[in-house]
Structure formats: C-alpha cells, structure tokens
Amino acid sequence: MNRLTQFLEEKIMPFAGRVGQQRHLQAIRDGIILTIPLVIIGSLFLILAFLPIPGYDGFMASIFGENWSANLQLPVGATFDLLAIFVAVAVAYRLAERYKMDPLSVAAVSLVSFMLVTPYKIAFTPEGMDKAFDVAGIPLALTGSKGMFVAIVVALLSTEIYRAIVKRNFIIKMPDGVPPAVAKSFASLIPGFAVVLTMWILRLILQVTPFENMHNIVGELLGKPLSLLGGSYIGALIAVIIAQMLWVTGIHGQALVWGIMSPVWLALVDQNRLAYTAGEQIPHIVNVQFMDIFYSIGGSGTTLGLALILFFRSRSKQMKQLGRLAVAPAIFNINEPIIFGFPMIMNPVMMIPFILVPIVIVTVSYFAMDLGLVAKTAGVMVPWTTPAPIGGFLATGGKISGAVLQLVNVIISAAIYYPFIMIWDRQKLREEREFSGTDSSSKSA
Known part of the structure; x- marks a missing residue:
C-alpha cells in the first residue's frame, strides 16, 4: 500500500497536474460547461413533451391543440441542434482569455470559421419523387452534437492562427482617441482575415479529396474512435478508474476526465435524445x-x-x-x-x-x-x-x-x-x- 501511495504521489499526481493545467484542455472543458445549462433547459421541455402519465397526451391536446408536442419541442431543437455552434464560440472565447486576447473577437472569428468549413447543402427528396436534390441549407446534424468535434478543432485552430498573427504584431493600431470597441474591431481585422483565408483554403482542398469536408475527416479520424471507446463499458471503466485515482492524489479527477470525455458523451446523449x-x-x-x-x-x-x-x-x-x-x-x-x-x-x-x-x-x-x-x-x-x-x-x-x-x-x-x-x-x-x-x-x- 505504501508503494501504491508513493507511486500515485510521485508519478500520477505531477503528470495529472500538468494535464489539468494544459490551456487547450481547460478551454475545451470550460467551453463545454457553457452548453450544459442550455441542454438542461432543452431537456426540461423534452420531459414535458413526453411525460409518462396516462391520459397526458389527450389532456394537452385538448388545451393546446394537436401540435402541442411539436411546439413544446421547439426549445429542444434550439438548444440541442445548436450545440456545435455554442462550442465553437465558447471554446475559442475561453482559450482567447487564457492568451489575454480580445475573447469576443476571437469567438466571432471562430464561429465564422466553423460555418465556413460546414457544407451548405441538404439532400431533399420531394414528395412523390424518387430522386434527391441538393438544396441550400446547413444540416442541423452538423450544427448539433455531430459537429461538436469539428467545432472544437476549428475553435482551437482559429484561435492559434489568430494568436500567431497578433503575436507578430500584424494588427491595425488606431490612435488613442478612438473608442476601445472600435479599436478592437480594427485590431481583429488582419488576424480575422488570416483565419478566414486559412479555413477557406482548407475547405477548398478538402472538397477535392474523398472526405469532401472537415466534418467527414474529423468524424472518421477522431469522432468514431473516441465514440467507440468512450461509449463502451471498457471506456467507462477507464474513465472512472482514472478519475478516482486522481481524486486520491488530491486532484479533482471528475473535472479533469469529464472535461476530456464530455464532447464524446454529450454527442451520445443527443443521439439517445x-x-x-x-x-x-x-x-x-x-x-x-x-x-x-x-x-x-x-x-x-x-x-x-x-x-x-x-x-x-x-x-x-x-x-x-x-x-x-x-x-x-x-x-x-x-x-x-x-x-x-x-x-x-x-x-x-x-x-x-x-x-x-x-x-x-x-x-x-x-x-x-x-x-x-x-x-x-x-x-x-x-x-x-x-x-x-x-x-x-x-x-x-x-x-x-x-x-x-x-x-x-x-x-x-x-x-x-x-x-x-x-x-x-x-x-x-x-x-x-x-x-x-x-x-x-x-x-x-
């Protein structure tokens, strides 16, 4: 037992401490936390739409009409179906805070970048026809849980590009008398352009590959393996063992492990929903x-x-x-x-x-x-x-x-x-x- 304690104290605790202080993981964790209240709000409406009470459906229909359930689920869609957008904004915002940059400007650029790498087409089959047509629009699946991994990657990548430009002082500086909000807007112009240009080129490159877009490549290379592991019995066991071992060394194990696994687990929650x-x-x-x-x-x-x-x-x-x-x-x-x-x-x-x-x-x-x-x-x-x-x-x-x-x-x-x-x-x-x-x-x- 003394050897185990010594091993935890000398090996696990320092390593876990360094992981816990890693700014990108902290930004992901804090960004995901932003989505939790929104998802809980949506869940309250979901519970009300499917209360397992005999006669509940008929009672609600008699008061609010036949479409009462669909109307009650509108806030569910407005929260669950926009998870990736929330994450793209929140992760970039939190990472920019740690870099002491203007977080709102960075978050706005991250959102634009996410929308830029997301395909603008939906396959639609008109009633009475067998052929599907591509129509303009963004699939809600890609702005919801399915797009969360892309949102995280884009948020981290766009923030790092933005920071690289700012660090080299490639920004437009306004005179001292200019209002701070205006000065920040102009200061973000060159870094923001560099981020958007990079994401645009990346999208054009991916369009001529078998993957076609970033969502497909991130889903294949990152999303599926993590989902298979994180959504399995073995993955759950590994998560709780690591969390508990961190706790006994004095580190908030659940906060660290959940911060890493939340993107996977939240996506699985939405699939169940x-x-x-x-x-x-x-x-x-x-x-x-x-x-x-x-x-x-x-x-x-x-x-x-x-x-x-x-x-x-x-x-x-x-x-x-x-x-x-x-x-x-x-x-x-x-x-x-x-x-x-x-x-x-x-x-x-x-x-x-x-x-x-x-x-x-x-x-x-x-x-x-x-x-x-x-x-x-x-x-x-x-x-x-x-x-x-x-x-x-x-x-x-x-x-x-x-x-x-x-x-x-x-x-x-x-x-x-x-x-x-x-x-x-x-x-x-x-x-x-x-x-x-x-x-x-x-x-x-």
Whole structure:
C-alpha cells in the first residue's frame, strides 16, 4: 500500500497536474460547461413533451391543440441542434482569455470559421419523387452534437492562427482617441482575415479529396474512435478508474476526465435524445447522464452510501460529526466534505473502496441496461445535483427501473464501504480514547 501511495504521489499526481493545467484542455472543458445549462433547459421541455402519465397526451391536446408536442419541442431543437455552434464560440472565447486576447473577437472569428468549413447543402427528396436534390441549407446534424468535434478543432485552430498573427504584431493600431470597441474591431481585422483565408483554403482542398469536408475527416479520424471507446463499458471503466485515482492524489479527477470525455458523451446523449423522440430503440448506454446519474450518486465514488453509514453507524466523535456535515450535501451529489474531511486523499484504508466501488457500480449499471433490466438514459439532461432516485427516474424518461437502479447502487456502495468505514471508525475511536486518557492523566498530575 505504501508503494501504491508513493507511486500515485510521485508519478500520477505531477503528470495529472500538468494535464489539468494544459490551456487547450481547460478551454475545451470550460467551453463545454457553457452548453450544459442550455441542454438542461432543452431537456426540461423534452420531459414535458413526453411525460409518462396516462391520459397526458389527450389532456394537452385538448388545451393546446394537436401540435402541442411539436411546439413544446421547439426549445429542444434550439438548444440541442445548436450545440456545435455554442462550442465553437465558447471554446475559442475561453482559450482567447487564457492568451489575454480580445475573447469576443476571437469567438466571432471562430464561429465564422466553423460555418465556413460546414457544407451548405441538404439532400431533399420531394414528395412523390424518387430522386434527391441538393438544396441550400446547413444540416442541423452538423450544427448539433455531430459537429461538436469539428467545432472544437476549428475553435482551437482559429484561435492559434489568430494568436500567431497578433503575436507578430500584424494588427491595425488606431490612435488613442478612438473608442476601445472600435479599436478592437480594427485590431481583429488582419488576424480575422488570416483565419478566414486559412479555413477557406482548407475547405477548398478538402472538397477535392474523398472526405469532401472537415466534418467527414474529423468524424472518421477522431469522432468514431473516441465514440467507440468512450461509449463502451471498457471506456467507462477507464474513465472512472482514472478519475478516482486522481481524486486520491488530491486532484479533482471528475473535472479533469469529464472535461476530456464530455464532447464524446454529450454527442451520445443527443443521439439517445433523437431516438427517444422518434420512438426508436435507444442506442447508447454510456454517456454523460449514465456517468453523472448512476456513478456519481453522492458525488465521485458513489459516496451517498458512505455518508449514510457515517451518519447512522459511526461511533467516534470525529466520524459522527463528519456524517452530520456530509449527509445533506451527499443527497445532492456533493461530497467535498467527505473527500477532504475523511480525508480520502492518500488514505491507505479508504482509497481501496473509493476506487473499487465505482468499478462495481459502473459494471452493475451497464449490464443492467444492456440486459434490458433497466431502461437506458433517454437523452434528457438532468442536473447532476438531482437527488436519487429522482435523477434515475427522469434520466430514463420517467421509468421506475432507473430510480430502482439508483437505490440498488446506493445499497451496493454502502455494503462495500461498510467494513472499511468500521475499520477507520474503530481507529479514530481508539485515538480519541487514548487522547482522552492522556488528557485525564495530565489533569491528575
């Protein structure tokens, strides 16, 4: 155990720290975070459009007309179908901030660049005809989750080109008396032109290749491999193991791993959403909602069960007090009191279940859905702070099986944590008694 602790402290922690501070990964993470509130807003309308209540459809139709469901899904499309556009703007904005450049100008150029590399044609087959025609328009799939990888690549590339021009001082400088907004606009003219020119040339080159456009080449070379790995059982296991190992070294493992995997998992959420709204079979088990709702019950490491044991079963004063402080936040999937109060960091006793429990929970949850015992997540983005079992019920489209799985996961996690907590609790109780005995002796003397 000492060797493991030493390895984590000397090898994993410095490397993870450097990765966590990498500006491009930080920009991607922070840019993706911008989309989360928008997707949750869209999900609220999606839930209302498909509430699993008998007679609900007829009741809504009698009040709002036959098109009530389609009208209620308009905000869903305005959020989910524009994810790539949000990402193209937000990632460039965050990266420009780190480079101390005008973030709004860089974000605007990134948006133009994304639209420039996106094909402007949609295959349309008129009613009663067999032949498809290309009509002007941008496919919503490419501005939604399918285009997220291109949006990230374009945002990073356009920002770096912009920065290279600014760094060489190839900008138009206005006199001091010119308003700052006007000065910034003219300062962005040459860098912006360089970015747009580069993206235009890139588009023309790709048009004469078998890939035809950037979306196809990025999807083939980057999107598919990441989706296959990130959307698999093995990918989910790797993600939680790395996240937990980072946590025990003192690094916010979930923030780092989720920041890297969110583009993949969000795209899979949207694919589930499209299948759910179309009444088709939901394709993916692993996605953001699977990881947030079924692995993070109580916080990273599925620690709600741990918090309940501390609250009801601990005997030492220190652990009882920690249980009182931790149980309420844990209900809302916040476990910093446990992470830092236990502590879990470099704890030779508790790091074993802290890494083991997520492995078991992900395994149970995955195969419960794979075997059809539990409904898959329906593409509804439920806030990660939603308590169990409400989160599981909503994430699976109002299925009781989702709520039951969350409760089962809490029981499993509590059963695994229990013997380790008792060992730690007895150790703390013994320390308290020894301290109390020492204190009494000193008073007698």
